[in-house]
Amino acid sequence: MQSDLKYFFYPSSVAIIGASEDPLKIGGLVFRNVISGYKGKVFPINPKHNMLNGYKVYRSILDVPDEVDLAIVVIPAAGVLSAIEEACKKKVKASIIITSGFAETGEQGRKLQEQVIARAKSCGMRVIGPNSFGIVSTAVDLNATFGVGIRRKGSTAFISQSGAIADGTFDWFQDEGIGFSILVNLGNRGDVNEAEIIGFLKEDETTNTIGIYLEGLPNGLGREFLKAVEETISEKPIVVLKSGRSSSGARGAMSHTGSLAGSYNIYKTAIQQHHAFVVESMQDLIDYIRALSMQKNRTTNSEIRGIGILSNSGGLGILAADEAEKVGFNVPMLPQNVIDEIRKIIPPYGAPYNPIDVTAQGTPKQQYEFYSKTFKVLEEHNVVDGYVVIIEGSFPRETVEAITDAIINEIVPITKKPIVVNWYAAKSIIEDLAKKIENEKVPVYPTPERAIHGLQALINYSLARKKAQIKALISQ
Amino acid sequence: MQSDLKYFFYPSSVAIIGASEDPLKIGGLVFRNVISGYKGKVFPINPKHNMLNGYKVYRSILDVPDEVDLAIVVIPAAGVLSAIEEACKKKVKASIIITSGFAETGEQGRKLQEQVIARAKSCGMRVIGPNSFGIVSTAVDLNATFGVGIRRKGSTAFISQSGAIADGTFDWFQDEGIGFSILVNLGNRGDVNEAEIIGFLKEDETTNTIGIYLEGLPNGLGREFLKAVEETISEKPIVVLKSGRSSSGARGAMSHTGSLAGSYNIYKTAIQQHHAFVVESMQDLIDYIRALSMQKNRTTNSEIRGIGILSNSGGLGILAADEAEKVGFNVPMLPQNVIDEIRKIIPPYGAPYNPIDVTAQGTPKQQYEFYSKTFKVLEEHNVVDGYVVIIEGSFPRETVEAITDAIINEIVPITKKPIVVNWYAAKSIIEDLAKKIENEKVPVYPTPERAIHGLQALINYSLARKKAQIKALISQ
Numbered sequence: 001m002q003s004d005l006k007y008f009f010y011p012s013s014v015a016i017i018g019a020s021e022d023p024l025k026i027g028g029l030v031f032r033n034v035i036s037g038y039k040g041k042v043f044p045i046n047p048k049h050n051m052l053n054g055y056k057v058y059r060s061i062l063d064v065p066d067e068v069d070l071a072i073v074v075i076p077a078a079g080v081l082s083a084i085e086e087a088c089k090k091k092v093k094a095s096i097i098i099t100s101g102f103a104e105t106g107e108q109g110r111k112l113q114e115q116v117i118a119r120a121k122s123c124g125m126r127v128i129g130p131n132s133f134g135i136v137s138t139a140v141d142l143n144a145t146f147g148v149g150i151r152r153k154g155s156t157a158f159i160s161q162s163g164a165i166a167d168g169t170f171d172w173f174q175d176e177g178i179g180f181s182i183l184v185n186l187g188n189r190g191d192v193n194e195a196e197i198i199g200f201l202k203e204d205e206t207t208n209t210i211g212i213y214l215e216g217l218p219n220g221l222g223r224e225f226l227k228a229v230e231e232t233i234s235e236k237p238i239v240v241l242k243s244g245r246s247s248s249g250a251r252g253a254m255s256h257t258g259s260l261a262g263s264y265n266i267y268k269t270a271i272q273q274h275h276a277f278v279v280e281s282m283q284d285l286i287d288y289i290r291a292l293s294m295q296k297n298r299t300t301n302s303e304i305r306g307i308g309i310l311s312n313s314g315g316l317g318i319l320a321a322d323e324a325e326k327v328g329f330n331v332p333m334l335p336q337n338v339i340d341e342i343r344k345i346i347p348p349y350g351a352p353y354n355p356i357d358v359t360a361q362g363t364p365k366q367q368y369e370f371y372s373k374t375f376k377v378l379e380e381h382n383v384v385d386g387y388v389v390i391i392e393g394s395f396p397r398e399t400v401e402a403i404t405d406a407i408i409n410e411i412v413p414i415t416k417k418p419i420v421v422n423w424y425a426a427k428s429i430i431e432d433l434a435k436k437i438e439n440e441k442v443p444v445y446p447t448p449e450r451a452i453h454g455l456q457a458l459i460n461y462s463l464a465r466k467k468a469q470i471k472a473l474i475s476q
Numbered sequence: 477m478q479s480d481l482k483y484f485f486y487p488s489s490v491a492i493i494g495a496s497e498d499p500l501k502i503g504g505l506v507f508r509n510v511i512s513g514y515k516g517k518v519f520p521i522n523p524k525h526n527m528l529n530g531y532k533v534y535r536s537i538l539d540v541p542d543e544v545d546l547a548i549v550v551i552p553a554a555g556v557l558s559a560i561e562e563a564c565k566k567k568v569k570a571s572i573i574i575t576s577g578f579a580e581t582g583e584q585g586r587k588l589q590e591q592v593i594a595r596a597k598s599c600g601m602r603v604i605g606p607n608s609f610g611i612v613s614t615a616v617d618l619n620a621t622f623g624v625g626i627r628r629k630g631s632t633a634f635i636s637q638s639g640a641i642a643d644g645t646f647d648w649f650q651d652e653g654i655g656f657s658i659l660v661n662l663g664n665r666g667d668v669n670e671a672e673i674i675g676f677l678k679e680d681e682t683t684n685t686i687g688i689y690l691e692g693l694p695n696g697l698g699r700e701f702l703k704a705v706e707e708t709i710s711e712k713p714i715v716v717l718k719s720g721r722s723s724s725g726a727r728g729a730m731s732h733t734g735s736l737a738g739s740y741n742i743y744k745t746a747i748q749q750h751h752a753f754v755v756e757s758m759q760d761l762i763d764y765i766r767a768l769s770m771q772k773n774r775t776t777n778s779e780i781r782g783i784g785i786l787s788n789s790g791g792l793g794i795l796a797a798d799e800a801e802k803v804g805f806n807v808p809m810l811p812q813n814v815i816d817e818i819r820k821i822i823p824p825y826g827a828p829y830n831p832i833d834v835t836a837q838g839t840p841k842q843q844y845e846f847y848s849k850t851f852k853v854l855e856e857h858n859v860v861d862g863y864v865v866i867i868e869g870s871f872p873r874e875t876v877e878a879i880t881d882a883i884i885n886e887i888v889p890i891t892k893k894p895i896v897v898n899w900y901a902a903k904s905i906i907e908d909l910a911k912k913i914e915n916e917k918v919p920v921y922p923t924p925e926r927a928i929h930g931l932q933a934l935i936n937y938s939l940a941r942k943k944a945q946i947k948a949l950i951s952q
Contacts, residue, residue, distance in 0.1 A: 024839070024872070105825060148871050148902070162791025164836055164868040168900035171870055172922065175902035213791065243791065248807030248830065249798040255827040256790030280802070282795065282900070282923035283759070314732030315638030315689065315719065319758065322725040326756070331724030349581065351731040354724065360640055363500070392640040394647055395624050396500070424644035424758070426624070426651035446648065447758035 004126055005192065005200040007093035009137040009182055011069035012040050014144070015061050015092070017083050018075035018099075019044030021052050026098060027074040029146035030134065034072070037141030037150060041066060061090045068092045072134070072144050077101030077112065080130065084116050088123035095120065096144055097129035103188045104131050104258060117190045132187030133163030136170065138180055139206045145183070147171075154179020155208040156293050157201045159194055161186070161215045161257055169213070169282075177438065178290060181206040193221055198228035202235060209293040210238045211285060214267075216259030222270070229274045234468040237292045237461045238276035241285045242267050275464035277457060284453055287445065291420060291454035292461060294441040298418045299462045300385035306330045307455060308378050309355035310371065311390035312403070316424055317355030320388050320448035327456050331355065338381050345373045354384075360392065364402035371403055372410035379415050386418040386459045387411075388451050394429035404433040412440050418458030420444075422451035480602055481668065481676040483569035485613040485658055487545035488516050490620070491537050491568070493559050494551035494575075495520030497528050502574060503550040505622035506610065510548070513617030513626060517542060537566045544568045548610070548620050553577030553588065556606065560592050564599035571596065572620055573605035579664045580607050580734060593666045608663030609639030612646065614656055615682045621659070623647075630655020631684040632769050633677045635670055637662070637691045637733055645689070645758075653914065654766060657682040669697055674704035678711060685769040686714045687761060690743075692735030698746070705750045710944040713768045713937045714752035717761045718743050751940035753933060760929055763921065767896060767930035768937060770917040774894045775938045776861035782806045783931060784854050785831035786847065787866035788879070792900055793831030796864050796924035803932050807831065814857050821849045830860075836868065840878035847879055848886035855891050862894040862935045863887075864927050870905035880909040888916050894934030896920075898927035 014034060020027035027046075035042055035053060042055060043064045049057040058064050061071060061083070071092045073083055077099050087095055102113035113130055120127045128135065134145030138153040147167035152174040160166035166185040173180070181204065184197055194212065201207045210232070217225055229238055244253035244261025253261040268278045279285050307329050311317035321331045334342070334354050342352035350370075351357035356378075358370035371389070378384065389411065391403050412419065421444045423434055434444040445451040490510060496503035503522075511518055511529060518531060519540045525533040534540050537547060537559070547568045549559055553575050563571055578589035589606055596603045604611065610621030614629040623643035628650040636642035642661040649656070657680065660673055670688065677683045686708070693701055705714055720729035720737025729737040744754045755761050783805050787793035797807045810818070810830050818828035826846075827833035832854075834846035847865070854860065865887065867879050888895065897920045899910055910920040921927040 100825075147869070160791070162789060164789030165791040165900075168789065168792070168868040171902040171905070172900060175904050215791070215794065241795075243794040243798055245798040246801035246807070248801060248809070249794045251809065251829055252790060252794035252797055252827065252831045252833070255829060256794060256833060281799065281925040283925060313638060313640030313644065314728060315636070315641040315691070316644070318691065318719040318725045318728035318732060319717075321728055322719055322721040323757065325722035325724060331722070333724070333727065349576075351728065353727055353731060355728045357728070357732060392644040393623070424641075424648060426647040428651050429647070449757040449759060 003200050003203065004093065005196060007069045007126070008096065008128060008135055009204070010140055011142070013043065013066060013069050014038065014040060014142070015043040015045055015064060015068045015071045017045045017061060017071055017073045019046050019052055019057065021049070026146045030072060030074050030098065030144060033143040033145060033149065037143060039141060043068065061086050061092070064090065069094065071095040073097045073099055075099060077109070081112065081116050081119065084119050088119060088125060092125055094126045096132055096134055097127060097187070098132050098134055098146065100131040102130040102190070113188060113190050120191065127191040128184070129187040130190055133166050133185035136180065136183035152179040154181060154293065155206060156180050156211060156289055157182040157204070157207040157209070158211045159184050159197050160213040161259070162213060163187070165213050173286060176286060178286065178293065193224070195221065195224040195228040198232055198238070202232040208236055208296055209289055210236055211289050212238065212240045214240055214242045215244050215253040215257050216261045226270055226274050229271065229276045230468065233275045234465050234472060237296055239285060239288045239292070240271050240276055240278050241282070242278060245280070275468050277460070283450070287450050287453045288457040290443045291457045294438070294443050295418055295458050296461060298416055298458060300417055300459050301382065302385055303463060304330060304385055305459060306332045306384045308384035308387045309390065310358065310375060310378070310387065311355055311392070312358055312360045312367070313390060313392035313424070314351060314357040316390045316392055316422065316448050317357055320390060320422065320452055321355045323449040323452040327452060329456070332383065334383060335381070338377060338383060341377045342374050345377070346370050364398040367399050368402040368406045371406040375411045376414065386455050387415070388420055388422060388448070388455055390422045390424065390448060392424045394425040400430060400433060404436055407437055407442070408440050412442055418455055418462065420451045420454045420458070422446070422448045424448070479676050479679065480569065481672060483545045483602070484572065484604060484611055485680070486616055487570070487618070489519065489542060489545050490514065490516060490618070491519040491521055491540060491544045491547045493521045493537060493547055493549045495522050495528055495533065497525070502622045506548060506550050506574065506620060509619040509621060509625065513619060515617060519544060537562050537568070540566065545570065547571040549573045549575055551575060553585070557588065557592050557595065560595050564595060564601060568601055570602045572608055572610055573603060573663070574608050574610055574622065576607040578606040578666070589664060589666050596667065603667040604660070605663040606666055609642050609661035612656065612659035628655040630657060630769065631682060632656050632687060632765055633658040633680070633683040633685070634687045635660050635673050636689040637735070638689060639663070641689050649762060652762060654762065654769065669700070671697065671700040671704040674708055674714070678708040684712055684772055685765055686712055687765050688714065688716045690716055690718045691720050691729040691733050692737045702746055702750050705747065705752045706944065709751045710941050710948060713772055715761060715764045715768070716747050716752055716754050717758070718754060721756070751944050753936070759926070763926050763929045764933040766919045767933045770914070770919050771894055771934050772937060774892055774934060776893055776935050777858065778861055779939060780806060780861055781935060782808045782860045784860035784863045785866065786834065786851060786854070786863065787831055787868070788834055788836045788843070789866060789868035789900070790827060790833040792866045792868055792898065792924050793833055796866060796898065796928055797831045799925040799928040803928060805932070808859065810859060811857070814853060814859060817853045818850050821853070822846050840874040843875050844878040844882045847882040851887045852890065862931050863891070864896055864898060864924070864931055866898045866900070866924060868900045870901040876906060876909060880912055883913055883918070884916050888918055894931055894938065896927045896930045896934070898922070898924045900924070
C-alpha cells in the first residue's frame with residue numbers, strides 16, 4: 001500500500017490533540033474510543049493534564065518523544081491552525097480534524113479552513129475534515145470517532161457524507177451481522193475527497209465491498225469520483241445511496257452539508273454507467289451489502305438473468321417470482337426433462353415448474369432430500385443464473401435443522417452461482433440456524449422480496465464486473 | 477355478534493376428530509396446540525385411544541356427552557364424509573376440515589369435497605376448508621392449527637390463502653411485536669370465503685386491522701369481496717398483498733392454490749377504489765400493519781398530504797424527505813414565522829426548514845428541548861398533516877433516553893395527527909426505549925423510508941375512511 005492515505009487507516013502511532021477525561025466532551029469520547037482497542041502508540045495532548053487513564057499527557061505534540069503518524073484534532077476551531085502548524089513541525093503524516101466551526105458556518109469559517117488546509121499541504125500532511133465525524137479502521141482496532149464502538153470486524157467499507165449516518169450505519173449494520181473494515185466521514189472535505197478514499201479502498205486488503213452515502217459532489221469532483229469507481233469496480237462492488245433526490249431533500253442537503261444535490265438522474269445514470277449500484281433506501285443498502293460482502297466472487301454464466309426459486313411454501317415462491325420479474329429477472333419455466341426429474345423427487349402435490357414448491361410435508365429426512373436433490377437437478381442442467389432458496393417456518397425444529405443441513409452440505413458447495421436464502425419465520429427462533437447458513441457466506445433475508453434484491457445485486461455485479469474487465473482490457 | 481361464524485372463533489367447546497398423541501402427525505400437532513391454551517371444553521375423538529394427555533377420548537363425536545360448537549377434522553380424506561355426517565347428527569355448529577386430498581388433488585377430490593360440503597350445508601353447519609391450515613383466535617386462546625403457537629395477543633387479523641404464509645406470518649409478526657386477534661386460512665374455500673370472514677372481522681371486537689394474502693378469487697366472489705371491503709373500511713383498515721402479479725408468479729398461483737391470478741391491475745384498481753391498501757411486499761405488509769394497528773384513529777386535517785420531518789440527523793431527514801415525495805407526499809417549506817420560532821430553539825447550524833435538523837449537539841436536557849419545543853411549534857401552527865420523528869444513534873444513553881422522554885411526554889400527547897418514528901441505530905441497544913415509544917402506540921421503524929411507508933398508510937387511511945364514510949352517508 002503506497003498511498004499516503006495509509007497513515008489514516010494503518011497508523012503506528014496516534015496523537016489526540018485535545019484529549020479530555022470528560023465523557024460528555026468530544027475530546028473525551030474520541031480519546032476513550034481510541035484507547036478502547038487501538039494497539040499502536042497513543043499520545044494524548046492537552047496542556048491541562050499530566051495523566052489521562054494511565055497515559056502520559058503532553059502539553060504540545062512537539063513534546064512527544066516519538067514519531068507521530070496520525071494526529072486527531074478535537075480542540076476548538078480557534079486553536080486548530082496552530083495545532084496544524086505544530087503537527088507540521090512534528091512531521092505528522094496525516095491529521096483528522098474533527099473540530100467544527102469551519103466552512104460549514106460561513107465565510108469566516110471558510111477562510112480559516114483554507115488557511116488550515118494550505119498549511120497542511122505546505123508540509124505534505126494530508127487532512128480529513130475539518131468538521132469530520134472521524135474514521136474507524138477495524139484491522140488495527142482504531143476507532144477515531146466520537147460515536148459508537150467496534151463490535152464486529154468485517155470487509156465492508158462505508159464512506160458517509162453525513163456524520164450521523166456514518167454513526168447510525170456503523171451501529172445498525174454491526175447489529176445486523178455486517179462487519180466493517182473501514183468507516184469514514186470526510187466532513188467538509190477540505191483535502192481528502194471520496195475519489196481518493198475509493199482509490200485507497202481498492203487496494204485495501206481488508207475491504208471487499210464499498211458503501212457510500214452521498215448528498216452531492218462539488219463541481220470538478222464528479223469526474224474524479226467516477227474514474228475512481230470505474231477503476232475499482234472490477235475488483236470490488238460499490239453501492240451508492242444518493243440523497244437529495246426530491247425538492248425538499250435537495251433543500252435539506254443544501255442546509256445540511258452545503259451540497260448542491262444536482263439532478264438525481266444525472267448522478268444515477270453516470271454512476272450506473274460506471275457499473276456501481278445506486279439504491280434508494282437504507283434497506284436496499286444493507287440488503288445489497290449483505291449479499292455482495294459474502295458472495296462478490298460468485299459468477300453467473302449468462303446474461304439471461306434467469307433465476308431458480310426453490311421453496312417449501314408455494315405462496316412465498318410466488319411472491320419471490322413476482323418481485324424477481326418486477327426488478328428485471330426472468331423466472332423461466334423449466335424444460336420438460338428437468339420437470340420430469342424433479343417430479344420424481346417431490347410429493348405429487350408439489351410444483352416442479354419454477355417457482356418450485358417442494359411442499360412442507362414429510363419427515364425431516366424427506367425434507368432434506370426434497371431440497372438437496374431438487375437443487376442438484378437444477379444445477380446439473382444449468383438452467384438458471386442464480387438461486388433463491390426459501391424456507392417457511394421455525395417448526396418442527398428437526399425439519400428446519402434438516403433443511404439448514406441440506407443447504408450447507410448439498411446446495412451451497414455444489415454451485416458457483418449467486419445464491420441467497422429467504423427464511424420467513426420468527427428470527428429469534430431460527431437465528432442460530434440462519435447464522436450457520438451465513439457462516440457459509442450465504443445471506444439470509446426475512447422476506448422473499450428482500451432476498452430477490454440481494455440476488456439482484458449479486459447477478460448484476462457479476463455481469464457488471466465482466467463488462468468492466470472487458471473495458472479495461474480493450475483500453476490497455 | 478350474530479354471525480354463525482362466531483362458532484369458529486369463539487366456541488364454547490371443541491372436538492378434535494382424529495386427535496393423536498404423535499407430535500409428528502397433524503392430529504397430534506393440532507391437539508397439542510388446542511390444549512396448550514384453550515379454556516373451553518375439549519373432546520378428542522379417536523377410536524384407538526381412551527385417554528390422551530389427561531383428556532378422555534371418545535370413539536365418535538356422537539359419544540360426547542356435551543354440546544359441541546366446533547369440530548376440527550384431521551382424519552384421512554376417506555373418512556371425512558362420515559365424520560361430517562356424525563357432526564351433523566351431533567348438531568355441531570361449525571367445522572374446520574384440515575384434512576387435504578380434496579379439490580386440490582383433481583376431479584375425484586373435487587367430487588368428494590362437494591359431497592362433504594353439501595352434507596354440512598344440509599344440516600346448517602358451516603365449514604372452513606377442506607385443506608385448511610386452521611384458525612387461531614387469541615381472545616379465547618384457541619390455536620386450531622398445526623403450526624406455531626400463540627406468543628403475543630393483539631388486534632391484527634390475518635386472512636391467508638396460503639397455509640405456509642399464515643404460519644410464517646403469524647411466527648414472524650409476533651416476533652416483530654405485532655400481536656394477532658385472528659388468523660385464518662380457508663384452504664380450498666369449500667364453504668366459508670374471504671368476504672364472509674371480512675364481514676365477521678368488521679364486527680369482531682378484538683380486531684382493529686385486517687391483513688390479507690391473496691392469490692386469486694374465483695369467478696363471482698370478486699364482487700362479494702369488494703362489497704365486504706367497502707362495508708368494513710370505514711371502521712377497520714384492510715391491507716392486501718396480492719401475489720401472482722408476474723407471469724411466473726401466476727403460473728405458481730395456478731399450481732399452488734389453483735387460482736387464476738387474473739389481471740393484477742384489475743385487482744389493484746378495484747381494491748384501491750374500495751379504499752383498501754394494496755402492497756407489493758411482505759415488508760410493506762408488516763410496516764403498514766404496524767402503523768395501522770396502533771394509530772388507525774389518528775386523523776389528518778386536510779388533503780394536502782404535507783408531512784413534517786423532525787430529526788437529529790440532517791442526512792436521515794433528507795432520506796425521509798426523498799421517500800416522502802417519491803410516494804406522493806409533500807414536505808412543505810415552513811412559513812417564515814414558523815422558521816423564525818424554530819430558529820430560536822435549535823442550534824445555529826441546525827436547519828429550521830423542513831426536514832428540520834435539530835442537530836445531535838447539546839446535553840440530554842437540551843436535546844429534550846430541541847425535540848419537544850420544535851414539535852410544539854409545528855403542531856401549534858398546524859402546517860402539516862403528519863409527522864416523522866427521527867432519532868439517529870444509540871449513544872450517549874442519557875441523550876437517547878431524553879429524546880425518548882420528549883417523544884412520550886411532550887410530542888405524542890399533544891397531537892391527534894398520525895406520527896411515526898424512525899430510530900436509526902443498533903436495535904439490540906435501543907430496543908427497550910423503542911418499546912416504550914411503541915407502548916404509546918407510536919410505531920418505530922429502523923429506516924427513514926420504512927417510517928415514511930408507515931405514515932403513508934396512516935395518512936391515506938385517514939383520508940380513505942373519510943371518503944368511505946361520506947359515501948355511506950350519501951347512499952343511506
